[in-house]
Structure formats: structure tokens, C-alpha cells
Amino acid sequence: MTPASDPVTATSLPIGSDADLAWVRHQVRRFAAELGFGLVQQTKLVTAASELARNTLIHGGGGEALITPVTDAPARGLRLSFSDTGPGIRDVELATTDGYTTGGGLGLGLSGARRLVDEFTIDTTPGEGTVVTLVAWVTGVPAARPGSG
Amino acid sequence: MTFPTPFPGSLAAVPVLVLGDTLLVSLQGELHDGVAEQLQQDIAHRVAHSEATGVVIDVSGVDIVDSFLGRVIAEIAANARLLAARTVLCGMGPAVAITLAELGLTLPGVVTALDVDRAFELLRQDASTAAPGEAAGCT
Numbered sequence: 001m002t003p004a005s006d007p008v009t010a011t012s013l014p015i016g017s018d019a020d021l022a023w024v025r026h027q028v029r030r031f032a033a034e035l036g037f038g039l040v041q042q043t044k045l046v047t048a049a050s051e052l053a054r055n056t057l058i059h060g061g062g063g064e065a066l067i068t069p070v071t072d073a074p075a076r077g078l079r080l081s082f083s084d085t086g087p088g089i090r091d092v093e094l095a096t097t098d099g100y101t102t103g104g105g106l107g108l109g110l111s112g113a114r115r116l117v118d119e120f121t122i123d124t125t126p127g128e129g130t131v132v133t134l135v136a137w138v139t140g141v142p143a144a145r146p147g148s149g
Numbered sequence: 150m151t152f153p154t155p156f157p158g159s160l161a162a163v164p165v166l167v168l169g170d171t172l173l174v175s176l177q178g179e180l181h182d183g184v185a186e187q188l189q190q191d192i193a194h195r196v197a198h199s200e201a202t203g204v205v206i207d208v209s210g211v212d213i214v215d216s217f218l219g220r221v222i223a224e225i226a227a228n229a230r231l232l233a234a235r236t237v238l239c240g241m242g243p244a245v246a247i248t249l250a251e252l253g254l255t256l257p258g259v260v261t262a263l264d265v266d267r268a269f270e271l272l273r274q275d276a277s278t279a280a281p282g283e284a285a286g287c288t
Contacts, residue, residue: 040248047252112252
């Protein structure tokens with residue numbers, strides 16, 4: 001089996017400033033485009049990444065994003081993990097409720113990001129940190145042609 | 150501003166253009182959180198200290214609007230309204246609209262138009278339908 005010349009490999013990015021958030025968005029967009037996500041899916045994925053990366057920065061005190069292309073033949077997708085060593089989330093159910101916020105935002109970050117992707121898991125230990133992982137799969141639905149939107 | 154800059158040029162303040170009695174803000178590309186917050190303050194000051202009665206925010210150049218930027222836009226509109234100006238958000242692409250709605254952020258208090266032309270048209274209509282005495286009430 002010859003893996004097609006695959007320019008996309010797992011990438012780890014630091015999250016320590018709002019400039020890093022911009023860079024994470026940029027890289028997620030690049031991976032998603034290379035994997036063949038349509039424009040709407042790309043936009044959802046980048047938006048979810050932006051929400052989660054900002055949580056890592058603001059609530060977790062910084063951390064890292066891990067971008068990994070995944071395959072479950074024939075499906076192709078992208079897995080994003082956002083990890084921090086911050087205070088953790090005491091009540092995950094509450095934290096993923098629309099409108100719940102501790103950070104002065106709209107409370108849509110976690111709950112909204114979950115709606116934008118196919119798989120979403122939160123692994124958190126109070127006092128030790130949080131890892132939020134999401135996966136989105138390239139859908140078979142023909143994507144909007146570039147330039148048509 | 151001490152954070153490192155992976156993108157050159159992305160930390161520049163967003164220019165606010167004055168066109169008659171309307172302020173035009175065109176958001177482009179990657180917008181850092183700090184820049185967006187600065188813009189919010191800039192617009193509030195400009196509206197308060199100018200003749201501006203309208204604000205047009207063009208987002209045709211941005212790839213995503215997340216909950217942070219969405220909140221900034223909603224607050225710009227709320228600030229402007231409190232300062233006696235109307236805000237029209239325009240230029241949103243379908244992918245961004247679909248994503249925002251799914252995110253749960255539909256900006257209910259913000260007037261929208263498809264493009265800048267229509268945004269200005271909306272503001273003109275608002276101005277011409279306002280009672281003359283009302284518009285001049287404070288001056």
C-alpha cells in the first residue's frame with residue numbers, strides 16, 4: 001500500500017496569545033482544505049477550532065492544539081485536540097450548556113463548537129487540565145464549488 | 150502589544166472610513182481579538198464625537214465569525230444605538246451565516262444587508278423616514 005504523497009501530517013501548535021489563535025485558525029483551514037472539506041465544512045471546523053483554542057487560552061491559561069488527519073476508510077477526516085494544564089472543568093454538563101459562561105463571553109464556545117463537528121469529547125480533571133477533542137469527517141455531499149459562494 | 154506575530158501586518162488597527170454621515174468599517178482576513186476590541190472602542194468614540202448617524206460593518210472579507218467576533222459586532226451595534234447611530238452588518242457569506250446559526254449566534258439585534266450598497270441604501274431610507282423634528286431633536 002502506497003500512501004499517496006501526503007503533505008498533511010500531524011502538527012502541534014502552541015496557544016499562548018491571540019496571535020496564536022489566528023495561526024491555529026489558519027492551519028486548521030489549510031489542513032481542512034487539503035483534505036477536501038467543502039467550504040461550509042471548513043468554515044464550521046475553523047470556527048469550532050477558534051472557539052476551543054480561545055477556551056484553551058482564556059480558561060486553561062494556554063496550552064496547545066494538535067491537528068491530525070485521520071482515516072477510517074474510505075472516510076477522511078480531521079481530528080483536533082486542544083489541551084491545557086489549567087484548572088479543569090468542574091461540571092462538564094453545565095459548561096456545555098448554551099449560555100453558560102465563566103469568562104464573560106456568550107457561553108456558546110463549548111456548546112456551539114460541539115454542534116459544528118461530528119465527534120466531540122471532553123477529558124478533564126479538576127486541578128490538572130482539560131483536553132477537548134473533536135473530529136470532523138469529509139462528507140460525501142458535493143461541496144459548494146470554490147468561488148461559487 | 151507584545152505577543153509574537155506569525156502573520157506580518159495582522160495587528161494593524163482596522164481603518165474606520167467616514168463617508169458623509171456614515172462610518173464604514175471593512176473587516177479583512179484574520180482579525181486578532183485585541184484588534185477587534187480596539188475597533189469596538191474606536192467606533193464608539195468616532196460615533197460619539199462626529200456627525201455620524203450610521204455605521205456599516207462589511208464582513209465580506211472575513212472567513213469566519215466566531216462567538217468572540219460575533220459578540221464584538223453585536224456590541225458595536227449596541228454601542229452605536231446608545232449613541233444615536235444605526236448599524237448595518239453586511240457582506241456575510243453563506244458559509245459564515247450557516248456556521249453562525251448553528252453556533253447559536255444569530256445577532257438578533259443587528260440589521261443586515263447583503264452588501265455595502267444595500268447597507269447604505271437601508272441607512273438612507275431610515276434617515277428619510279425619520280421625522281425631521283426627531284432627527285434634529287438634540288441639536
